[in-house]
Amino acid sequence: xxxxxxxxxxxxxxxxxxxxxxxxxxxxxxxxxREMRWFQVTETRGHIEDGKVAHWQVTVKxxxxxxx
Amino acid sequence: xxxxxxxxxxxxxxxxxxxxxxxxxxxxxxxxxREMRWFQVTETRGHIEDGKVAHWQVTVKxxxxxxx
Amino acid sequence: xxxxxxxxxxxxxxxxxxxxxxxxxxxxxxxxxREMRWFQVTETRGHIEDGKVAHWQVTVKxxxxxxx
Amino acid sequence: xxxxxxxxxxxxxxxxxxxxxxxxxxxxxxxxxREMRWFQVTETRGHIEDGKVAHWQVTVKxxxxxxx
Amino acid sequence: xxxxxxxxxxxxxxxxxxxxxxxxxxxxxxxxxREMRWFQVTETRGHIEDGKVAHWQVTVKxxxxxxx
Amino acid sequence: xxxxxxxxxxxxxxxxxxxxxxxxxxxxxxxxxREMRWFQVTETRGHIEDGKVAHWQVTVKxxxxxxx
Amino acid sequence: xxxxxxxxxxxxxxxxxxxxxxxxxxxxxxxxxREMRWFQVTETRGHIEDGKVAHWQVTVKxxxxxxx
Amino acid sequence: xxxxxxxxxxxxxxxxxxxxxxxxxxxxxxxxxREMRWFQVTETRGHIEDGKVAHWQVTVKxxxxxxx
Amino acid sequence: xxxxxxxxxxxxxxxxxxxxxxxxxxxxxxxxxREMRWFQVTETRGHIEDGKVAHWQVTVKxxxxxxx
Amino acid sequence: xxxxxxxxxxxxxxxxxxxxxxxxxxxxxxxxxREMRWFQVTETRGHIEDGKVAHWQVTVKxxxxxxx
Amino acid sequence: xxxxxxxxxxxxxxxxxxxxxxxxxxxxxxxxxREMRWFQVTETRGHIEDGKVAHWQVTVKxxxxxxx
Amino acid sequence: xxxxxxxxxxxxxxxxxxxxxxxxxxxxxxxxxREMRWFQVTETRGHIEDGKVAHWQVTVKxxxxxxx
Numbered sequence: 001x002x003x004x005x006x007x008x009x010x011x012x013x014x015x016x017x018x019x020x021x022x023x024x025x026x027x028x029x030x031x032x033x034r035e036m037r038w039f040q041v042t043e044t045r046g047h048i049e050d051g052k053v054a055h056w057q058v059t060v061k062x063x064x065x066x067x068x
Numbered sequence: 069x070x071x072x073x074x075x076x077x078x079x080x081x082x083x084x085x086x087x088x089x090x091x092x093x094x095x096x097x098x099x100x101x102r103e104m105r106w107f108q109v110t111e112t113r114g115h116i117e118d119g120k121v122a123h124w125q126v127t128v129k130x131x132x133x134x135x136x
Numbered sequence: 137x138x139x140x141x142x143x144x145x146x147x148x149x150x151x152x153x154x155x156x157x158x159x160x161x162x163x164x165x166x167x168x169x170r171e172m173r174w175f176q177v178t179e180t181r182g183h184i185e186d187g188k189v190a191h192w193q194v195t196v197k198x199x200x201x202x203x204x
Numbered sequence: 205x206x207x208x209x210x211x212x213x214x215x216x217x218x219x220x221x222x223x224x225x226x227x228x229x230x231x232x233x234x235x236x237x238r239e240m241r242w243f244q245v246t247e248t249r250g251h252i253e254d255g256k257v258a259h260w261q262v263t264v265k266x267x268x269x270x271x272x
Numbered sequence: 273x274x275x276x277x278x279x280x281x282x283x284x285x286x287x288x289x290x291x292x293x294x295x296x297x298x299x300x301x302x303x304x305x306r307e308m309r310w311f312q313v314t315e316t317r318g319h320i321e322d323g324k325v326a327h328w329q330v331t332v333k334x335x336x337x338x339x340x
Numbered sequence: 341x342x343x344x345x346x347x348x349x350x351x352x353x354x355x356x357x358x359x360x361x362x363x364x365x366x367x368x369x370x371x372x373x374r375e376m377r378w379f380q381v382t383e384t385r386g387h388i389e390d391g392k393v394a395h396w397q398v399t400v401k402x403x404x405x406x407x408x
Numbered sequence: 409x410x411x412x413x414x415x416x417x418x419x420x421x422x423x424x425x426x427x428x429x430x431x432x433x434x435x436x437x438x439x440x441x442r443e444m445r446w447f448q449v450t451e452t453r454g455h456i457e458d459g460k461v462a463h464w465q466v467t468v469k470x471x472x473x474x475x476x
Numbered sequence: 477x478x479x480x481x482x483x484x485x486x487x488x489x490x491x492x493x494x495x496x497x498x499x500x501x502x503x504x505x506x507x508x509x510r511e512m513r514w515f516q517v518t519e520t521r522g523h524i525e526d527g528k529v530a531h532w533q534v535t536v537k538x539x540x541x542x543x544x
Numbered sequence: 545x546x547x548x549x550x551x552x553x554x555x556x557x558x559x560x561x562x563x564x565x566x567x568x569x570x571x572x573x574x575x576x577x578r579e580m581r582w583f584q585v586t587e588t589r590g591h592i593e594d595g596k597v598a599h600w601q602v603t604v605k606x607x608x609x610x611x612x
Numbered sequence: 613x614x615x616x617x618x619x620x621x622x623x624x625x626x627x628x629x630x631x632x633x634x635x636x637x638x639x640x641x642x643x644x645x646r647e648m649r650w651f652q653v654t655e656t657r658g659h660i661e662d663g664k665v666a667h668w669q670v671t672v673k674x675x676x677x678x679x680x
Numbered sequence: 681x682x683x684x685x686x687x688x689x690x691x692x693x694x695x696x697x698x699x700x701x702x703x704x705x706x707x708x709x710x711x712x713x714r715e716m717r718w719f720q721v722t723e724t725r726g727h728i729e730d731g732k733v734a735h736w737q738v739t740v741k742x743x744x745x746x747x748x
Numbered sequence: 749x750x751x752x753x754x755x756x757x758x759x760x761x762x763x764x765x766x767x768x769x770x771x772x773x774x775x776x777x778x779x780x781x782r783e784m785r786w787f788q789v790t791e792t793r794g795h796i797e798d799g800k801v802a803h804w805q806v807t808v809k810x811x812x813x814x815x816x
């Protein structure tokens with residue numbers, strides 16, 4: 001059988017780390033999207049306050065099955 | 069608290085101007101999407117009729133919060 | 137009147153061909169999206185098994201009207 | 205019937221605005237090219253004189269039918 | 273002897289297939305351009321009607337000799 | 341004589357328009373940089389508030405002579 | 409266990425079709441590389457003779473396991 | 477009021493981690509630049525010694541206000 | 545003396561972290577390649593299972609000397 | 613007065629050097645195009661024979677005025 | 681100790697050659713910047729007069745240490 | 749007969765010139781690779797010492813036949 005996947009683009013933010021920002025985005029998606037399969041990082045940014053990194057902001061494309 | 073944003077890609081068209089095409093896309097999104105925060109232009113095109121620009125077509129990525 | 141279009145990104149897979157993978161993605165979208173107008177190929181990949189192409193996987197952006 | 209389109213790349217300049225630079229390029233093309241259908245902006249630059257924008261220079265790809 | 277080549281950008285369309293769209297563009301070019309040597313695909317798009325691919329539209333750069 | 345130019349990257353913002361954002365960046369640069377010659381737009385973004393474009397944010401690379 | 413994959417870049421050519429060119433590259437690789445898993449198309453070109461496509465030339469990155 | 481931001485490109489290195497390399501670059505900038513607001517990662521590299529990652533080298537664009 | 549370096553492209557995977565995936569790829573390469581000098585990240589992806597990141601998959605280009 | 617420029621893409625080849633390939637392309641263009649103003653290198657390739665560079669092949673976009 | 685490098689973007693011009701344009705940019709930078717370590721070419725252009733290359737214009741990013 | 753080509757990525761360095769760096773990479777490859785056909789420049793960098801270009805470092809993809 002031939003599958004079809006959809007990709008959505010999300011930006012997760014975290015005060016802790018780049019990975020935590022990605023996991024925050026994936027966790028938020030898991031509330032409404034089932035059958036997530038992969039992600040790809042498309043941008044890594046951050047917010048600076050008082051001369052220090054205050055938030056890590058990572059944008060990911062998340063792919064999930066939509067064929068059933 | 070850590071936020072999550074989603075990005076959608078829309079193309080607005082306008083007979084008037086590039087900016088009007090962008091504002092048309094943002095206005096249309098505001099009918100169904102709340103908490104829009106930013107946009108980024110990804111493509112500027114147009115339709116030509118009788119040797120003149122008939123429609124400006126601008127594609128934007130629009131980011132909005134989805135974490136609540 | 138000024139139109140607005142939305143673009144979604146889908147990946148179709150097929151055991152047969154690149155075109156069949158695209159048509160699979162378009163056919164799947166037609167179940168929930170009306171007024172589809174165009175697509176653009178953004179990536180052509182595939183899965184290899186036993187030294188042969190087992191699945192063609194083609195990612196397309198599909199544009200459709202959302203202004204009414 | 206299957207159509208064929210050709211794309212040419214032009215740079216229009218204007219003292220007035222980005223859009224006027226595009227329309228200048230389209231108008232110039234209309235003198236020798238018929239059946240123009242679309243354009244796509246590939247670069248937006250400008251010339252600065254005395255600390256101010258003196259000319260807007262916008263490069264567009266213009267597509268037109270060549271199959272008859 | 274040192275050769276010089278020129279590249280032109282054409283979009284062929286076809287109701288049949290991606291390859292037919294490319295061959296349509298090459299065939300149309302052969303009516304006015306001699307000494308064509310190579311092509312490179314720069315974009316693969318299509319038009320959707322009634323939920324199905326109605327036209328395949330493939331843009332190619334075609335290179336040909338101009339030094340004699 | 342051979343010239344040398346330096347490029348700096350600035351983001352201008354404006355409540356009014358894309359062009360005003362560019363001119364704001366150029367005007368601000370003219371206070372400290374002399375001999376500015378050209379600019380190139382590298383990104384066009386904006387801030388959305390209450391479903392409308394609140395600020396246009398345009399990033400430009402500005403080139404100026406540094407050889408004397 | 410954590411896997412490691414290597415990617416090699418190959419160009420297959422074919423007088424028949426784009427897909428045949430890809431399958432030619434994969435088949436050739438299967439003679440010396442085991443455990444191939446995926447490919448990604450990075451370029452589609454061709455050779456033109458007498459105004460017709462004489463060879464399809466498709467470049468693919470092929471990924472395979474190297475961790476055992 | 478309309479703001480203007482400048483972007484500078486820095487490469488931070490660290491023996492510890494990718495994030496530490498970014499924070500090293502931001503910390504160094506804070507000594508001479510005030511009003512830093514955001515950063516964007518443009519490249520992630522590293523130096524290898526004796527078959528192991530010896531330094532993480534991350535390049536970031538850092539944006540800061542310059543309008544007052 | 546003039547040196548020559550070769551670059552190979554590897555994808556490391558890890559259940560732990562992005563950095564561990566890179567170090568896994570570098571460690572695997574050190575078994576067969578000597579004189580590795582640098583790496584550059586070209587893609588950061590991951591596999592999702594049960595709504596969580598199951599594997600981090602990072603692709604790197606690794607450069608090493610080949611001139612002796 | 614507002615100017616319009618057209619850009620054409622040419623590939624010059626040379627047995628001698630990269631610069632000679634560019635100058636060959638410009639010289640060939642000067643036979644049919646007047647008012648050439650600038651060029652931009654878009655690709656540098658070459659042909660290898662018997663383990664040595666036999667031809668340098670450089671592709672340039674050449675801009676020239678078309679408004680009178 | 682962990683180092684920090686800054687990158688600046690310069691365009692050197694030369695009537696002689698591509699390399700001379702790069703060396704002109706580096707030489708100019710050495711008057712005000714110490715501890716320069718590397719450069720990367722980002723664009724190669726030129727000015728054409730009377731159908732010949734009049735100036736070679738090469739843009740480079742130059743990296744230098746800023747951590748002491 | 750249908751051919752298959754493989755591409756490898758090498759960086760040549762030279763104290764003399766950009767072309768010499770390319771020829772150094774090609775010459776080194778000719779010791780182990782037969783049937784080399786073409787190369788493409790993917791990056792031009794250099795090392796700076798005492799305010800002058802000390803080494804030219806040019807990365808090329810080299811294509812060669814592997815089908816027999």
